Amino acid sequence: MTDKTSIILENIQNRKSVRNFTDEPVAKEILLTLLKAGMAAPSARNRQPLAFVAVTDRLLLDGMGEGLPYTKMLFKAGACIVVCGDSKVDLQQGANDLWYQDAAAATENILLAIEAMGLGGVWSALYPYPEREGHVRMMLKLPPEVTPFSIVPVGHPAGSDQPKDKFRAEKIHWEHW
Amino acid sequence: MTDKTSIILENIQNRKSVRNFTDEPVAKEILLTLLKAGMAAPSARNRQPLAFVAVTDRLLLDGMGEGLPYTKMLFKAGACIVVCGDSKVDLQQGANDLWYQDAAAATENILLAIEAMGLGGVWSALYPYPEREGHVRMMLKLPPEVTPFSIVPVGHPAGSDQPKDKFRAEKIHWEHW
Numbered sequence: 001m002t003d004k005t006s007i008i009l010e011n012i013q014n015r016k017s018v019r020n021f022t023d024e025p026v027a028k029e030i031l032l033t034l035l036k037a038g039m040a041a042p043s044a045r046n047r048q049p050l051a052f053v054a055v056t057d058r059l060l061l062d063g064m065g066e067g068l069p070y071t072k073m074l075f076k077a078g079a080c081i082v083v084c085g086d087s088k089v090d091l092q093q094g095a096n097d098l099w100y101q102d103a104a105a106a107t108e109n110i111l112l113a114i115e116a117m118g119l120g121g122v123w124s125a126l127y128p129y130p131e132r133e134g135h136v137r138m139m140l141k142l143p144p145e146v147t148p149f150s151i152v153p154v155g156h157p158a159g160s161d162q163p164k165d166k167f168r169a170e171k172i173h174w175e176h177w
Numbered sequence: 178m179t180d181k182t183s184i185i186l187e188n189i190q191n192r193k194s195v196r197n198f199t200d201e202p203v204a205k206e207i208l209l210t211l212l213k214a215g216m217a218a219p220s221a222r223n224r225q226p227l228a229f230v231a232v233t234d235r236l237l238l239d240g241m242g243e244g245l246p247y248t249k250m251l252f253k254a255g256a257c258i259v260v261c262g263d264s265k266v267d268l269q270q271g272a273n274d275l276w277y278q279d280a281a282a283a284t285e286n287i288l289l290a291i292e293a294m295g296l297g298g299v300w301s302a303l304y305p306y307p308e309r310e311g312h313v314r315m316m317l318k319l320p321p322e323v324t325p326f327s328i329v330p331v332g333h334p335a336g337s338d339q340p341k342d343k344f345r346a347e348k349i350h351w352e353h354w
Contacts, residue, residue, distance in 0.1 A: 001294075007181050008188045008293035012214045012286055028351075037189045039343045041285060042300050048343055053350045060352060086348075098302055101327075104281030105300075108218060109189055112289070116185035117178075123219050123282075125275055140353040150278075166216045166225055171263075173230045174205075175237060176317040 011116050016163040018120025019073040021155025026056060026078035030117060034081060034154070037113035041105035044098035049089040050106055053082040053140050053148075060139060064151070067135035071124040077153035082126075082136060083107050087145045100127060103149035110152055120157035123150055188293050193340040195297025196250040198332025203233060203256035207294065211258060211331070214290035218282035221275035226266040227283055230259040230317050230325075237316060241328070244312035248301040254330035259303070259313060260284050264322045277304060280326035287329055297334035300327055 001009075031054045038052060055061055056079045065074030074080060083106050085099040107123055114121040126132045126148045136148040178186075208231045215229060232238055233256045242251030251257060260283050262276040284300055291298040303309045303325045313325040 004184050004188075005293045005295075007184050009210065009214060009290060011181075011185045012290060013217050015217065015219070017219065032349075033186065035349055036344055037186060039345065039348065040190050040192065040340070042192070042194065042288065043343070044300075044302060046341070048345070048348075051348045051350065053353065055352055057352050097305060101277070101281045101302065104278045105285040108282040108285045109289075111219065112286075113186060113189060116182045118182075123221075125221060125278065128274060140350075142354050146354065163217070164223065166220070167213055168216065168225070171216065171225075171228045172209075172212055173228065173317075175232055175234050176230065177319050177323065 011112060014163050015111055015115040016161050017122040018157045018161045019122055020158040021076045021078060021120060022158045024078060024156040026154055030119070031079055031081065033117065034110050034113045037109045038081070038083065038106040041102065041109045043102045047089055047096055049085055049087070049096055049099040050103055051084045051086040051146060053084065055080050055082070064136060064139050068124070068132055071151055071153065073122060073153045076155065078155040080151055080153045081110055082140060082148050083150045084142065085147045085149055087147070100149060107150045107152060114154055119154055120161065121152045121154045123152060126151055188289060191340050192288055192292040193338050194299040195334045195338045196299055197335040198253045198255060198297060199335045201255060201333040203331050207296070208256055208258065210294065211287050211290045215258070215260065215283040215287045218279065218286045220279045224266055224273055226262055226264070226273055226276040227280055228261045228263040228323060230261065232257050232259070241313060241316050245301070245309055245328070248328055248330065250299060250330045253332065255332040257328055257330045258287055259317060259325050260327045261319065262324045262326055264324070277326060284327045284329060291331055296331055297338065298329045298331045300329060303328055
């Protein structure tokens, strides 16, 4: 295995959920790098039905945190990225029953890029929970055709969260079940 | 940006759908590395409701390809990985409406690991298509509580597939829509 391969595989293993952040802000340039990683995710039939909202405004971060029971880490995060499905793309191209799979892949890419940059973040689900979706829709002024899928608070890690070892040999079946 | 960071971000950008493969087999050790990457994906409430089937048997690969209209690349692939949801985990822990998001993140991790290892692969959706699910269920003898989510043919790339540049600045909204 080459050094490059090892670095990439280690980053996948080192990705972790980080929920505590220092006060240091997250630069727009960093967010742009994360968004580029998100957009590079695979997209079923290459439809690319996603859109992204990057937030650094303290009032918006706190306001979203107030309405999202499981995303209180927004109060400490310097920024967040909201990954959305944009059904306008589908109205042009027919039904898309895979948009949320694209959105999940994009969210994972963003988390891996966060880890690669020495930052911390955590995946918090909005879809398929109408109350969470509605709160974020209101705060971020999302139009009706846009569905918020996930919210990823991002910041500079405080503390030392460790990745979980989730390898379980018994979950692998060779050739068939 | 450090060299390590660049290597990881470049791998995310270089990931591509590879559908043509040489005859070279895919070693079990390689598949195990890919599976480890898949299992390292984030899991909602850390439920880890996934299971994986790794296939190298020519008859099984071809048999799955025959029944899957959009996954004919299985005929040339040296192996494939089927990412599954295992609802037995949920029966123990209550309803899980996020298993497919975990499965998508695991699939993306596997694709990124494939790219990192100089191999090729492609994400082909099984869920939510009952006919595709049923065919794979039959071929791989999946029990009723296991739902095949995606199938990733893997092999040594033939030809020179290039990644798409999917960056679109207009898909980014700063602070709010």
